[in-house]
Amino acid sequence: MRSWLPVLGAVSLALAACGHGGSPTGNNTKFVVPFQPASTTASYGAPGSGLPNLVAGGPSSASAAFTSLTGITGSGGAPGDTLGNSVTLTTDSAGSLSTIAINIATPGGTGPALSQSFAAGTQGSATITAPQFSALLAAISAAPATTANMVYQGAVAGLSSSAYGAWMQSIGGGNYNVGMYSFGPETAVMPVAGTATYHGTTLGFGSNGASAFTLTGNATELVNFGTQTVTSLTFSGLTTQDVSDANPGPALGTISGTGGIVGNKYSFALTGNSVPGGALNGSVNGMFYGPNALETGGTWKAANVGNTLTVIGSFGAH
Secondary structure (H helix, E strand, C coil): CCEEECCCCCCCCCCHHHCCCCCCCCCCEECECCCCCCCCEEEEECCCCCCCCEEECCCEEEEEEEECCCEEEEEEEECCCCCCCEEEEEECCCCEEEEEEEEECCHHHCCCCEEEEEECCEECCCCCCHHHHHHHHHHHHHCCCCCEEEEEECHHHCCCCCEEEEEEEEEECCEEEEEEEEECCECCCCCCCCEEEEEEEEEEEEEECCEEEEEEEEEEEEEECCCCEEEEEEEEEEEEEECCCCCCCCEECCEEEEEEEECCEEEEEEEEEEECCEEEEEEEEEEEECHHHCEEEEEEEEECCCCCEEEEEEEEEC
């Protein structure tokens, strides 16, 4: 279920040559925002942040700085509802997305920040693939500094109460920043009994040494609301693609973890493996969205010993 957005702004360049907004079958429609009324502007951020038209459900985020000589040089993450982070959506009279503004402070004190508005394009009929994501990043790496673009995965990913995706911005000289996000109206009243299984997708960016790559795959989450536990969160079937050429990236095995739920959020450790690179260790920040915890999503990161292979990602599941 592919969907992404071209850029709005005098310092930015819409990368139409990459074909974004399009579909191999020509099946292009506007982005639908099921969780926001038509002809409205809403900001998804931390409660008490003072944003106009505030909806609690500020973005979970992860970001990384990539340099062409050394790969990822700094990365960080922030859980949902971190003060200073927000996503603002404006919908048109048909309920379709008109503009989206992303404001992300430096995640975890180390990841790069973003403050950028984007004009909504059109979506195809499938989530973005790793080669398509790599093509967007290749264009950003060759673009002038401050050029930006983003990926938006919402209704076409089967989500009706949230969205997730990625942003990317050139810093010149073949270097760029990449970030991941997940947001939506957070669950106000959590279930206190029963279990649930969520199925969805994940999207990511990483570097193996100085070689950048993208990834896509499956996200599966098992939850026990009675014990307030994520009994299993698994990213599997991960397909990777080098940014600089048509070759596959490093082989990534299953990345998974388990942990407790606090309120409507969770944060816990992840483990996995890669070839080359060996064992991976990381963390996830997630949140439940919509009525009765209808959906879940978040951002994650993982790295091997020595950080020679580093990955950041976002996901959404229903």
